Amino acid sequence: xxxxxxxxxxxxxxxxxxxxxxxxxxxxxxxxxxxxxxxxxxxxxxxxxxxxxxxxxxxxxxxxxxxxxxxxxxxxxxxxxxxxxxxxxxxxxxxxxxxxxxxxxxxxxxxxxxxxxxxxxxxxxxxxxxxxxxxxxxxxxxxxxxxxxxxxxxxxxxxxxxxxxxxxxxxxxxxxxxxxxxxxxxxxxxxxxxxxxxxxxxxxxxxxxxxxxx
Numbered sequence: 001x002x003x004x005x006x007x008x009x010x011x012x013x014x015x016x017x018x019x020x021x022x023x024x025x026x027x028x029x030x031x032x033x034x035x036x037x038x039x040x041x042x043x044x045x046x047x048x049x050x051x052x053x054x055x056x057x058x059x060x061x062x063x064x065x066x067x068x069x070x071x072x073x074x075x076x077x078x079x080x081x082x083x084x085x086x087x088x089x090x091x092x093x094x095x096x097x098x099x100x101x102x103x104x105x106x107x108x109x110x111x112x113x114x115x116x117x118x119x120x121x122x123x124x125x126x127x128x129x130x131x132x133x134x135x136x137x138x139x140x141x142x143x144x145x146x147x148x149x150x151x152x153x154x155x156x157x158x159x160x161x162x163x164x165x166x167x168x169x170x171x172x173x174x175x176x177x178x179x180x181x182x183x184x185x186x187x188x189x190x191x192x193x194x195x196x197x198x199x200x201x202x203x204x205x206x207x208x209x210x211x212x213x214x
Contacts (some may be wrong), residue, residue, distance in 0.1 A: 081118045085206055086128070088112060089144040095136030099125035106136045113177050115148045115206030131205040147180040147213075149190060149206030151199075158197025162187035170195040173178040179204060183213040 075082050088109050095107040097098040099122040109130075116135065120127035126143060130134040131150060154174035160182070162184060170193075172178065178190040187198050188207055203206060 031095075041087070042098060044078055070081045075118070077121040077123065080118075082121070083117045085115055085117055085147060085208075087146050087148040090113045090140055093138055093142040095138055097127065098138060099123060099127070099137040103137065107134060109135075109138075111177060113146070113148045113179075115150060115177075115180075116143070118143075124209040129158040147206065149178055149180045149204040151176040151178060151203065152205055156199055156203050158190065158199060160197060162189075164186075167197070169197045178185060178204070180204075181213070183211060185210070185212060186212075 001043040015106045031047045094105045097105040116128040157168045158170040178192040181189040
């Protein structure tokens with residue numbers, strides 16, 4: 001069952017010395033992976049967005065772009081690329097049907113650090129989607145520019161180098177939320193639970209296929 005700590009079975013072989021098992025007890029894990037990572041709001045009138053979370057948000061220091069040109073690949077408020085990836089700053093965030101507190105809450109994101117894709121902007125609001133395309137409008141103060149990713153392959157090997165035959169330094173469960181570091185065309189370096197390693201880009205969600213990072 002996803003989201004529960006899993007011990008390697010004997011068929012997998014014994015972990016070599018120096019390897020670390022990265023399961024739900026070590027990495028922040030999206031316990032209900034995918035669509036189930038969102039909980040429907042039981043109280044549409046609840047106002048969690050009014051809570052202020054300290055720290056720099058994903059685009060708190062960006063002001064409205066004033067050149068008068070409408071680039072469909074840029075946000076109308078921040079002039080940052082659209083779509084783009086951010087992460088959930090706190091452990092809970094409301095996704096509303098429209099960009100204001102008067103709109104009902106459709107979903108509540110409940111996993112700190114989960115990656116989200118920003119697809120639209122309006123004032124202090126960002127329309128975000130999860131890996132399944134579900135979501136809504138979230139206040140920008142609930143979002144962070146820290147890049148994370150969700151592991152989409154179970155028993156994923158974290159490798160010492162971006163090579164298929166490199167040594168395995170750790171393993172991660174499907175649904176684990178990891179920190180995103182460097183990325184090449186085909187590989188990304190991720191970390192969690194004090195461990196860091198390379199994984200194929202196709203095994204995580206939270207980075208564009210053609211995106212590279214230094």
